[in-house]
Amino acid sequence: MASKGRLRKKSRFSKKSKKAWRITDIKDVEDFYEDQLLxxxxxxxxxxxxxxxxxxxxxDPKEEPDVTEKQKVRRSTRQEKKKRALEPPKCFMILENTSKVPDPISKRNTVRTKEERKSxxxxxxxxxxxKRGVLKRxxxxxxxxxxxxxKRAAKKNDPYNFSKDVWENEIRDEAKTEWLDGDTVRHYVTNTGKLEVKTPKSIQKKPSALPNIENPHPGVSYxxxxxxxxxxxxxxxxxxxKLIKEEKHLDRVTSAKFSKITRxxxxxxxxxxxxxxxxxDDDGNNENEEDTDEYKPVNPPALLKRKPLKKKKKAKLLRQEEFExxxxxxxxxxxxxxxKLRFMEREILRGEEKSAVLQEKRKINKVEGLTKTKKLGPKKFSEPLPExxxxxxxxxxLRSLNPEGSILTDRFYSLQKRNIIEPRVRARQKKAKVKKFFKAGHKLDDLEKL
Incomplete structure (x- = not known):
């Protein structure tokens, strides 16, 4: 048993395989190399x-020459601006290599130019x-x-150069001046081929004076x-x-006119x-008719009778009297x-008054026509009921309120109302008529008897 005070002996083991290498601590080596790379x-x-x-x-600032603070600021700003002008833009700073590590491959293959490749x-x-004067093309x-x-530069600077074309500049700039007539400009532009194609007035003007988005009725609010x-x-x-009245009228003048009868x-x-x-029914009348073989023309020829001289003279006198x-x-x-001159003056004044009234009516109709919906197609525009x-x-x-209407349908009707598209109705597909029959293999004897 080893005592507590004694140091533990470092265990030794085989470092033959890779598994044993992982146990070794190489952190100090890695730190050294990281510091070296930095x-x-x-x-x-x-x-x-x-x-x-x-x-x-x-x-020491005392050693510097006596210069005012304003001059220092001016010099510093000027110098900085000059330096910035010489420096590359900051957007290219990312592309620059900031590393101080030298290039391991010092000698690289370079592509020589055509001049460098010449012997x-x-x-x-x-x-x-x-030197002899023999040049390439x-x-x-x-x-x-x-x-x-x-030569061109010399001609431009020459004040006595009269070879310049007066009409070289475009006429559009000169057309704004007052001394040029409209016919003159049109004649020049058409003959020089500089006539601009004017866009039609229908494209320039809006098809309707109505606003793109109309304010809804205040009663539509939630x-x-x-x-x-x-x-x-x-x-x-x-x-x-109004719709019910129209339906009743159509029913009265169409279906109500015909009486119902049985088959x-x-x-x-x-x-x-x-x-x-x-x-x-006229069999008895045909028996009484006489059967004759004599030919009778439908339009017999008229006999030409010569007019006597007395009648001719009389007709001539009548014509003269009528002429007189x-x-x-x-x-x-x-x-x-x-x-009748007095009455004619009154009639002229009345006619002028009538024409003035008609002109005023036409002006009013023209103004109202800008907001009216035109008939662009076979179907007339009918404004939908408000929501x-x-x-x-x-x-x-708002949370418990059910929404009404749709934005797409509102825009669709707005385009029709503003004469941008013609009034349309949704096309409904017709159902195909299916013909029913029994296949030969599916027929039953009971069904055939029936």
């Missing part, structure tokens, strides 16, 4: 760095050709472009005032009565109508119109 990232160990990098000398012999040949084009740019709610119920009741009576009436003209009478009537009417609740359905809070 020092490398920061620029090497502090023990090897010179004193100038680790410390700085504090200067010295080729470079000498090209230099000799250039690219170099010739570049030289030409340089000359053209110089907690409305009694008067507002009663007014809303009155509107709904009036619309319902036998309808069949007898149909037979009577279909047998009209089949049975000949017509002439006298025209002259009388002219004299009568002179006396409402009966007095006993109103609740004290």
């Amino acid at each position: 020092e490398e990232r920061l620029g090497g160990p502090f023990s090897e760095k010179p004193d100038e990098e680790l410390f700085f000398i504090q200067k 010295n012999i080729q470079k000498d040949i090209e230099e000799k050709l250039r 690219k170099e010739i084009l570049a030289a030409k472009n340089r000359l053209l740019n110089k 907690n409305p005032a009694p008067n507002d709610h009663n007014h809303l119920l009155q509107i709904v009741a009036d619309k319902e009565l 036998e009576e309808a069949m007898n009436n149909w037979l009577a109508e279909m047998s009209q003209g089949l049975i000949n 009478k017509q002439k006298q009537r025209v002259e009388k009417k002219k004299i009568a119109d002179l006396y 409402f609740k009966r007095p006993h359905e109103l609740k004290k809070n």
Whole structure:
């Protein structure tokens, strides 16, 4: 038995397998290497760095030259701005390598440019050709472009250069001036091909003056005032009565006009109508007719009789008398119109008053037409009934209130009302007529007998 005061002997075991290696404590080694890597990232160990990098000398402010505080601020701000302008943007700071660890691969393969790949012999040949004046096509084009740019710059600066086109600028800027007529601008624009296609007025203007979202009736609120709610119920009741009246009118002028009859009576009436003209009742009259073989034309030719000379002269005199009478009537009417000038003035004034009234009516109709719904399709727009609740359905809070209506249906009817889409009705699918029959293998003898 080992005593308590004595140290425990370190156990020894075999380190032959990997399992035994895990038991060893290597934390001190890992800490050493982590410290070493941190020092490398920061620029090497502090023990090897010179004193100038680790410390700085504090200067006495009295030794500095006499400069005012404003000048110090100005100089500092100017210098900082200049330094910032030279520095790269801060957004690229993430891409920079902050580690001080040197690159393990110092020598890397670099891709040489086309000029670097040329041999010295080729470079000498090209230099000799250039001195003689033999240039490549690219170099010739570049030289030409340089000359053209110089000439253009000289022309721009030359005050006596009259080669500039007066109509080079677009006419749209000059069209705003007062001295240009609208016809002149239109003529120039059409002939130079700069005419802009105008958008139609139907696209520029709204199809309706109604607002996109109309304020609902105050009676629709979940907690409305009694008067507002009663007014809303009155509107709904009036619309319902109007619809009932229309239905009664249609029933009165259509189905009420026809009397109900049995199937036998309808069949007898149909037979009577279909047998009209089949049975000949005039058999006795046909016997009395005489059968003659003589041909009689339907339209016998008229005999041309020559008009006597006396009748011709008489007709000529009548025509002359009629012409003279017509002439006298025209002259009388002219004299009568002179006396009618006073009445004509009154008629003109009345006509002007009527036209003024009509113009005012047209203006009013035009203003009202902006808010009216047009008939864009075969079906007429009918405004739906407003959402409402009966007095006993109103609740004290929103939580217990059942919602009415839908936002999508409200927007759908709003688009129809504002003439954006034509009034539509939901298309209902027709049910296919199913033909029932017994298959040959499913027939039974009892069913065949029946």
